[in-house]
Amino acid sequence: MGQYRAWLEAYGAAFLDAAAWTLGVAVAAFVCALLWGAILFFLRLNGGPWAARTVDAYVQLLRNTPVLLPIYLIYFGFPLVGLLWPASICGGLALVAQNGAYICEIFRGGYKAIDRVQHDAAKSLGLMPWTAFRKVTLPQLLVYCIPALGNQAVLLLKDTSLLSAITVVELTMQAKVLTERTGAAYAPFLVAAVFYLFMVWAIEVLTRLAQRGVRWR
Amino acid sequence: MEMTASDLWVLAQAAVISLLMALAAIAFGTLLAVALTPLAFAPWALGRAIYRLYIFVVRGTPVLLLALLVFYALASFWGRISPYAAGIVVLTLYLAALIAEVFRGGVLAIPRPLWDCAKSLGLPRLSILRRVVSPLVARYALPPYLNVCVMAVKASSVLSIISVWELTLASREIIERTLDVYRVLAVAALLYFIMCFAIDRLGRNLESRLAARGFAGERL
Amino acid sequence: MKQVWQKIFAHAWTTPAPLVAALVLLFSVAAAEAQERSRLDEVLQRGSLIVVTLGTVPPFAFKDDKGELVGFDIDVARLAANALFRDPNKIEFVIVTSDGRWPAIESGRADMGVGGTTVYPDRAIRVAFTRAFIDSGISIMVAKSAGIKSLEELNQEKYTVANLNNPQMADRAQMFFPKAKIITFDTPSGEFLAVKSGRAHALQIDTPTADYFAATSATDFEVLPTLLTASQNNGIYLKPGDFKWWLWLDTFVSELRTGSLYPRYAEIYQKWFKKDPPPQKFYLPPAR
Numbered sequence: 051m052g053q054y055r056a057w058l059e060a061y062g063a064a065f066l067d068a069a070a071w072t073l074g075v076a077v078a079a080f081v082c083a084l085l086w087g088a089i090l091f092f093l094r095l096n097g098g099p100w101a102a103r104t105v106d107a108y109v110q111l112l113r114n115t116p117v118l119l120p121i122y123l124i125y126f127g128f129p130l131v132g133l134l135w136p137a138s139i140c141g142g143l144a145l146v147a148q149n150g151a152y153i154c155e156i157f158r159g160g161y162k163a164i165d166r167v168q169h170d171a172a173k174s175l176g177l178m179p180w181t182a183f184r185k186v187t188l189p190q191l192l193v194y195c196i197p198a199l200g201n202q203a204v205l206l207l208k209d210t211s212l213l214s215a216i217t218v219v220e221l222t223m224q225a226k227v228l229t230e231r232t233g234a235a236y237a238p239f240l241v242a243a244v245f246y247l248f249m250v251w252a253i254e255v256l257t258r259l260a261q262r263g264v265r266w267r
Numbered sequence: 268m269e270m271t272a273s274d275l276w277v278l279a280q281a282a283v284i285s286l287l288m289a290l291a292a293i294a295f296g297t298l299l300a301v302a303l304t305p306l307a308f309a310p311w312a313l314g315r316a317i318y319r320l321y322i323f324v325v326r327g328t329p330v331l332l333l334a335l336l337v338f339y340a341l342a343s344f345w346g347r348i349s350p351y352a353a354g355i356v357v358l359t360l361y362l363a364a365l366i367a368e369v370f371r372g373g374v375l376a377i378p379r380p381l382w383d384c385a386k387s388l389g390l391p392r393l394s395i396l397r398r399v400v401s402p403l404v405a406r407y408a409l410p411p412y413l414n415v416c417v418m419a420v421k422a423s424s425v426l427s428i429i430s431v432w433e434l435t436l437a438s439r440e441i442i443e444r445t446l447d448v449y450r451v452l453a454v455a456a457l458l459y460f461i462m463c464f465a466i467d468r469l470g471r472n473l474e475s476r477l478a479a480r481g482f483a484g485e486r487l
Numbered sequence: 488m489k490q491v492w493q494k495i496f497a498h499a500w501t502t503p504a505p506l507v508a509a510l511v512l513l514f515s516v517a518a519a520e521a522q523e524r525s526r527l528d529e530v531l532q533r534g535s536l537i538v539v540t541l542g543t544v545p546p547f548a549f550k551d552d553k554g555e556l557v558g559f560d561i562d563v564a565r566l567a568a569n570a571l572f573r574d575p576n577k578i579e580f581v582i583v584t585s586d587g588r589w590p591a592i593e594s595g596r597a598d599m600g601v602g603g604t605t606v607y608p609d610r611a612i613r614v615a616f617t618r619a620f621i622d623s624g625i626s627i628m629v630a631k632s633a634g635i636k637s638l639e640e641l642n643q644e645k646y647t648v649a650n651l652n653n654p655q656m657a658d659r660a661q662m663f664f665p666k667a668k669i670i671t672f673d674t675p676s677g678e679f680l681a682v683k684s685g686r687a688h689a690l691q692i693d694t695p696t697a698d699y700f701a702a703t704s705a706t707d708f709e710v711l712p713t714l715l716t717a718s719q720n721n722g723i724y725l726k727p728g729d730f731k732w733w734l735w736l737d738t739f740v741s742e743l744r745t746g747s748l749y750p751r752y753a754e755i756y757q758k759w760f761k762k763d764p765p766p767q768k769f770y771l772p773p774a775r
Contacts, residue, residue, distance in 0.1 A: 113414070114463030115456040116421050116435065122452060126684040134686070137670075152414055159410030160376070197372035198411045201365060204326050205418070211329065215677060217670045222329065223652070226586055226673060231654040233610035233724075235589035236335065243332045250327030254319075261375075268704035270552075277554040331586075339594040347596075428587035436542070436584070440550040442676045443543035446704040 058241070061228060068224035069245045075138055075220065076207045076249070079145040083206065084199075086146055087153025088188060091161075094154065095187075096179040105154070112151035118212055120144035125216040141213035149206050156202060160194035161187070193264045200257030204250050221245055268445040275454065281437035282458040288433065289420040289462075291355050296362030296419070303367040308374065318367070325364040330425045333357050338429040354426040358419065365415045373408030374400060406477050413470040417463045434458060525731035530598050535577040536568045539597035542582040543674065546699045546759045547603035547721070556580055559695075559759040560601035560721075563620055566751055567599075567723075567739055585673075589614060592726050599725045599736060603693065606720040607654060615727035617737040619720035620744065621756075622765070624694035625659055627711040628701070630682055633689075638713045641689055642666050649678040649687040656691045659715040679705060691715065695760060 094105040112120070125140040164187065172182040192199070214223035225238035232238075306318040325333070337360075338353040377400065385395045424435030438455040442448050530536055540548045540560065548558040565575035581597050588604065591597045592614060605623065606616040627648075629635045641648065642664040650656040650671045660669050670687060672678050678690040679700075689711075692700075697710045723736050743752045745767045756764040766772060 110464060110467065111460070113417055114460045114467065116424070116459055118435075119452055119456045122448070122680075126448075126680045126686070129684045129686055155410050155414055159407060162406065194376045194407075195372070197368055197375065198414075201326075201368050201411075208329060211331075214673060217672060217677075219671075222331075223671075223673070227652045227671075229586045229589065230652055231607070231609055232612070233589050233614040235593040235613070236332075239329070239332050239335065239586075243328050246329055247323075247327040251323065254323060273552045273554075277550075277552075280554075335587075335590055339590050339596065342594065342596075427584045428590075430539075430581045430583045430587065430591075432582065436582075437550075437554075439674070440542045441552075443674060444545050444549050444551070444704070446676055446679050446700065448676055448680055 061224075061238075061241075064224055064228075065221070065241055065245065068219055068221045068242075069249075071138065071218060072207070072210050072220040072245070073249060075142050075145070075213065075218070076203075076210050079142045079149065079210075080203050080206050082142075082146045083149035083153055083202075086150030087157060090150055090154040091157040091191075092180065092183050094158075095161075095183070109151040109154050112148045113155065117144060117148045117209060118215065120147050121212060121216060137213070137217045141210075141216055141218055145206060145209055148209075149202060152202055152205075153199070156195050156198045157191050159198065160191045164190050164194070196257060196261050196264075200253060203253050203257075207246070207249055207253070268447060270441055270445055270447050270451050270454070274441050274445075274451070277441070278434065278437055278451075278454055278458060281432065281434040282462065285420060285423050285433040285435075285459075286462050288351065288355055288358065288423045288426075288431075289416075292358030292362050292423075293416050293419050295355070295359040296366055299359060299363035300366035300370060303363060304370040304374070307367065307371045322364050322368060325360055326368075330357065330361055330422065331428055333361065334426050334429050350426070350430045353429060354423065354431045357426065358422060361422065362415060362419055365418070366412060369408050369411040369415060370404055372411065373404035376407045377403050402477075406474075409470065409474050409477070413467055416466050416470065420462050420466070421459060526598055526725070526729050527732045527735050530571065530732075534572065535579055536564070536571060536599070537579045537581060537597045538564045538567075539581045539583060539588055539591040539600040539602075540564070541585060541588070541602035543584075544603040544696065546695055548601065556582065559621065559755060560603065562755040562758070563723075563743070563752075564599075564601050566743065566748065566755075567736070570739055570748070588724070592724060595726065598732070599723050601723055603696075603721055604724050605653070605655060606722050609654065613727070614724050615729075615733055616720075616722040616724050617733065617740045618744075619718075619722050620740045621695075621721050623719040623721050625656060625691055625715040625719065626694045626697040627689050627713075627715065628682075628692055628697050628705070628708045629689045629711060631707055631709050635689060636711070638663055638711060638715075644668075646689065647687040649681045649690040651675065651678065651691065655716070655719065659691065663715055675700075679708075682708075693719070698760070 090105050090109065093101045095102075097105070121141055121144040124135075124144050125137060128135065128140065168186055168190070169182075172186045177185070210218075210220050211222035213220055214226060219227075221242040225242040228234065228238040303318060303321065306314045309315055309318075334354065334357045337357045338348070338350065342348055342353075381399060381403070385399045390398070423431065423433050426433065427436040427439075434455055438451050442451045445451070540556070542548060542550050542556060544558075546558055547560040548556065551557050561580070564580075565578060568578040569575040571577075581591055583591055588600055588602070592600055603623070604616075606619065610616075627638065627641070635641060635646075644666050646664070647668040647670060648660060648664065650660060650669055652671050652673050657669075657671075660667070670681065672681065675690075675692055675696065678687070678692065681687040682690055694710075694714060701708055701710050723740065725733060725736060727733075739748075742748045744764075749767050753764050756762070
């Protein structure tokens with residue numbers, strides 16, 4: 051146990067910093083991904099056959115390829131057209147692009163659970179498509195999709211570890227740097243795991259609160 | 268240096284390994300999840316607690332650490348195991364947690380009236396499970412389940428730390444030798460795409476066959 | 488408010504503390520195996536050598552275009568197997584990523600490790616090293632088109648240098664160009680891409696690797712003549728505490744560089760670095 055205390059004293063601050071980066075990027079990326087996923091799904095529903103096909107192609111492309119590809123393309127490729135954005139923003143964008151695709155699929159699954167009656171009612175009230183989506187579909191979707199969205203949030207959190215490839219010093223990168231420096235087999239990864247566990251616990255608490263809040267409607 | 272045709276062949280072999288590991292993990296993981304999900308709704312609190320603990324630990328720990336744990340720490344109890352076996356075990360445990368959560372979401376999405384109907388008909392529990400819950404969960408949970416299957420193919424990439432050779436490690440090896448980053452990544456991405464897309468199409472096929480009448484979006 | 492509080496602490500028992508304790512305990516148990524007999528005896532009894540290595544560090548250990556593991560360090564490991572068993576093929580390689588080296592050694596999965604691994608005091612607390620079997624150095628590579636000709640030029644605020652995530656490079660950067668910005672990657676390919684895409688102007692890399700890339704995949708780069716260090720020590724690494732095994736490996740390396748195995752050493756050195764190794768003894772002529 052003593053070696054862990056020595057570890058924490060020497061490297062605790064570095065890990066806290068890295069944890070802050072992980073959390074920051076994850077939260078920002080998730081919120082944007084929710085928005086992006088909602089927009090994508092709306093376009094799929096109401097945009098006509100061509101829009102639906104484009105969204106479908108986009109979703110297929112981003113779901114079925116490793117997320118390292120958009121990360122690399124944005125970080126290394128954009129400077130070639132003059133856009134030199136910081137690493138965390140490049141990484142965040144790539145995460146939003148991919149998770150937006152996943153969230154669109156999650157919404158597609160939840161959509162089937164909404165009774166057709168709701169949509170007919172919205173139409174008969176003369177609501178515009180975006181308003182109907184915002185006020186009728188989206189709230190119900192969010193309710194049905196809460197466990198899957200919670201899942202996705204956890205996955206996005208874990209995906210932030212890929213940003214270590216483009217110099218963002220987040221938890222996994224910090225653990226790798228320390229492993230290189232000190233030859234310690236497990237300790238840096240264990241410490242990083244503790245941080246990840248705390249964050250995942252927070253996500254789970256929020257998910258359950260959200261669920262209980264809407265359960266008995 | 269550019270990548271060569273024999274590099275392409277190496278990548279193709281690695282892709283097959285990734286696919287086989289993913290399929291094995293999906294199969295075992297689904298079985299494990301089917302056993303786990305009822306635990307989430309168990310009438311006794313300890314059952315629910317065990318379920319939540321399992322999901323929490325397996326989802327919350329980075330898969331990298333899970334891999335190290337299974338391969339090294341547990342190997343001191345079980346003896347030497349092949350990295351591929353350990354890799355499949357790790358992926359199975361991990362996917363089971365994700366799939367169980369997907370199934371749980373499916374069960375929760377069943378409208379209350381259906382539960383009340385089933386109960387008022389006096390159906391035994393097993394019958395409710397077979398005739399009411401399973402078909403509905405299969406429909407609700409299929410898109411997120413496909414999500415997880417697709418993720419499984421890519422998830423094996425982290426196992427390279429325990430010497431599992433698969434597509435991501437193979438592409439990394441070629442990149443570090445040739446520095447031909449974009450071309451190799453593009454080929455690897457294409458191979459992943461082919462595998463994941465195939466799984467997705469099969470799943471969509473299944474989905475349209477299961478589409479029930481009376482639910483919104485049956486033409487999606 | 489009280490209900491919200493209760494809801495949150497309904498989950499209190501899932502707080503990570505008991506889990507962390509369990510994880511730590513598990514690892515401590517796994518790591519605390521008593522050394523009963525030496526690894527050397529085990530290896531001799533088994534009849535083959537298990538070596539952990541990386542697969543992505545040319546020219547030390549990498550995969551060629553047929554997918555075969557080749558490299559200077561691989562050939563050295565085969566020489567070790569030959570010295571033990573008279574057969575360079577009685578060897579098994581466990582290929583991991585760089586973080587996977589230490590668990591492989593510590594758990595006893597592998598007998599020894601190679602792969603461009605540099606001896607560093609901080610690491611030596613937890614991992615044992617033999618003496619160096621090859622000198623390495625750290626060089627700077629720049630794009631030929633950038634027009635940077637010397638190390639001193641780099642020490643300006645307008646320049647960014649790409650590093651790898653090992654401690655030596657961080658220290659060197661502090662020493663030689665403190666004014667330049669540093670970005671850190673975990674692979675050389677990331678560094679090269681950074682320079683090609685304009686995110687960095689130069690990169691730090693091991694000298695043999697720099698020479699390898701300048702001759703093969705990165706011909707539009709050049710290596711600056713000044714080394715950042717005169718010599719780094721790349722050694723064989725193994726689990727500490729096993730004197731008998733360390734003594735054999737260290738003796739083996741000593742014989743490679745200065746003794747009976749020198750001709751074989753010179754052979755593989757020529758093969759991978761296209762030049763003669765340093766002389767056996769300072770008073771002897773180089774090679775032969």
